[in-house]
Amino acid sequence: MTADHRPGRDFIVEVPAPAVEFNEVYRNFVGSAGYFVANNIYSRLVVFDTGSPAAYPDLAEHWEMAPDARTLRFQLNRNARWHDGEPVTAEDVAYTHLTALAHGYHAASFLHDVQDIEVLGPHELRYVLRRPNAGFLAQLGNLVFAHILPKHLYEGTDWATNPYNQQPVGSGPFRFVEHVPGERVVLEAWDGYWGPRPQIDRVILDIEPDLDEAVRKVADGRAHYLVQDVLTFPRLHLAEGSTTASVWRKRGPGVAVLSFNHTQDRWRDRRARAAVAHAVDRRRLVPLADPGWSEPYAHYLPRSVDWAFAEDATAPAHDPAEAVRLLDAAGITSAGRLPALRLAYMKTFTGHAGIAAAVAEDLRAVGLEVDVVGLDSPTWARQVGRDADFDLTISGGNMIPDPEITASRFETGGGRNHARLSDPEADACYAAARATTDRNERGEHYRELQRVWARNVDWVPLFWYAAYYLRSDSFFGWPDQVGFRVPFWHWGRIRPVN
Template sequence: MDEYIVVVPVDATEINESYRNVVGGAGYFVANNIYSRLIVTEVGGAASYPDLAEHWECLDGGRRWRFQLNRHARWHDGRPVTAHDVAYTHLTALANGYHAASFLHGIADITVLDEHLVEYVLEEPNAAFLTQLGNFAATHVLPKHLYEGTDWADNPCNQRPVGSGPFRFAEHVPGERIVLERWDGYWGPPAGVDRVTLLVEPDLDECVRMIADGRAHYAPQDVLTMKRLPLAEGAKHAEVYRERGPGVALLGFNYRQERWSDHRLRLALAHAVDRERLRRFAEPGWSEPWANFFPGSSFAVAEDVTAVGHDAAQAEKLLDEAGYPRDADGLRMSLRLYYMATFDGHGGLAASVAEDLAAVGIHVEHSGLDSETWSRQVSGEGDFDLTISGGNMMPDPDITASRLATGGQRNHLRLSNPEADACYAAARATVDRRERIAHYRHLQEVWARDVSVVPLFWYCIYLLRSDAFFGWADQIDFRVPFWHWGRIRRIAGGED
């Protein structure tokens, strides 16, 4: 029996990612291998590929999108997957503000045309709709016959999920392992391994060592970071894969607080940040301090539109003007800065920013929060002053709207800028790439002028993976997400 072993630092507290997301938790990876979506969009490009949907049509200039489902698709209990499942899942998520709604905004209705034909009617034309629908892990389709009439929060299928993907759920031993088994009734290409076992190991160093010495075959992104590369050097059973990250780490302000409405204060902090000091966290050619608002890999990055540069004297002047003079001890104010601990690399960025702000009289306490605490304290209660966040997955900049547009479900900053919102809307309304780029350029100009957020770093994704297996996204032309293991197979003669 071929077993593929994935080591994860955080156990699954949620597997139904359409309901609730736990960033970095094992449930995120389980969901992506037992459930299906209508389509899958590349992380590193703009192409979308079939999943449940065999093909689709763009109608009325992008205001209606019609999807033809694969008639052979089945749930793991043998029931057929239908358009009713699709419409039920996404309409319920929208009605209740569940996680899937983060990437389903702008939908007026979802209509079942027949058992295998479903149509999304949008409030306005949206050229980026496929990017939203196929991006990330939020838009899985759930079995209507097992969820309808229940509270998604306590449905037992959350813990023993029934999906339609290449693997089916077999076992979860909390704090120890999750086991998935190949489902022979899968309607797509059969899985190349018999079993996937996710082992829970909170020690990130040990996660890396387990793959390096052959006890495991893969770890998700954010386990291997630049500071852990030495642990992977000389690995006998694994290789390091590098990829320019699809997002930028941003310093953000808590706009619930009146003080951040003062442009001078935001500009002062932006001038206080010394990006050159972040170069110690960079690997030449793969990551770097970054003053642009989109990563360099984005089709819409405006290379000449950047945040202001380091100028401590100007920062001091602006702080005085904004009414934050130094006291007898040289202190102007104290702030709390948080980042999500899952993104281990953000810890170094937070420490560097804290040092920069200390130089201009601002004391900053900084710490990483686990996903559950972040969701409650930062996103829910707004109990913070500053954050460093990333993960704004491209290919299309529209993905950032859920985080940076007014009312965006992931907009923990509560940033609201009508001019920026208009840029998003205008970019969605046209299918002409040049026009969309022009609107996104204006968006970046607005952010730069208003100091809406402060870009810090364009990061790298590091993956450590066994050389005994083949079928990762980059090896098969990125036609599956990098977190999907349905195409993984042992290389002939490959040994752990």
């Protein structure tokens, strides 16, 4: 932490993982300091928080979707400027997203339906989709991928080596000041911001790999916020009794899931996948649950997406005898001793460690050897995302407020589909849901999607987790306090209480 910390005007955020770079449109390091820096330096067209189904303006001050759900027109804020003073234009937007699509960069994970982006004027553009997608706006406002980059600093360069990945120039409420690798990243409020100016002077991201110590720093007042996924139910006791900070909690936006490496022959047999599902004993996960907020879970979407939730779609029930029978029938165990299965999870999501350990015990109980491997974000991106070097994974992610968000994970060719799942029945459900703007009809297609996942055992739901936010009582402007008009990772509305 910097020596010249200014109480009351500095906002100190505890982050467990150091920054690699700050261009998350190019590639993604979930939960790293770079992830949170990018979210506060850059702007996007629209934003939303999982606490609200509505999208809110960012660079776009007005938008509309055509009745056929194939075109969206955006009008940009004419006052938006880059931190170097250059105007933000429709050319920046089109360049960023079309380049990401052309090269398969991280942003392409959610832009896969874009056929073209037409610049209609300096501050007006139209997205043309290759097929109807009534849920496209939810994709466009989802988390970090959709940042807009400055065309005048990136065009004609190799994004892999562009120096502005490390010295970012954005158009958001904070500008980049300093990065001391492994120690801190410092941002400061930008006086030229075209939106409401932040009422804090600086954001200091303090890199604290000791997760218990990160909680303690916020609880005892040395810091002001703990990024999501660090505070889990087993760690809540460290925040109890704090006189300077409070825990705000809510039902999480997604479900922890067990995925198969569908490139492997063994998992192409439904019997093998069903055997694994039958081996899972969710009672082992009860000690990880916070009653009323999280729970072992066998459904395929959170109940909170009530307009699309299928009550009748559940994973196969715990039945170890059936698991043993199916493993033998599929030739998994009858062929003799197997090498240990590699079950990977991302260490950033600390709650997944306990889930992975419990699932490994369940699989050992039916005769499968399992090695549990916790990976940091860059290693996960390389070994799991790029190389498919795993047998099974535990992962999580947003599934609300629109199930369209799940397509990047579970649709054939999805940009985040690390399991390489390809199920034509599921793909047909996605296509049907996109093709109508009637939410009731979309909901029925998504309910059928969940039934397909359950019937084909494409993946296995395990745990509906809670989201915990440990935050200082000395600041105001959290998403729940401003009507969820900003996402949980955006600190532009934070202000000192006094």
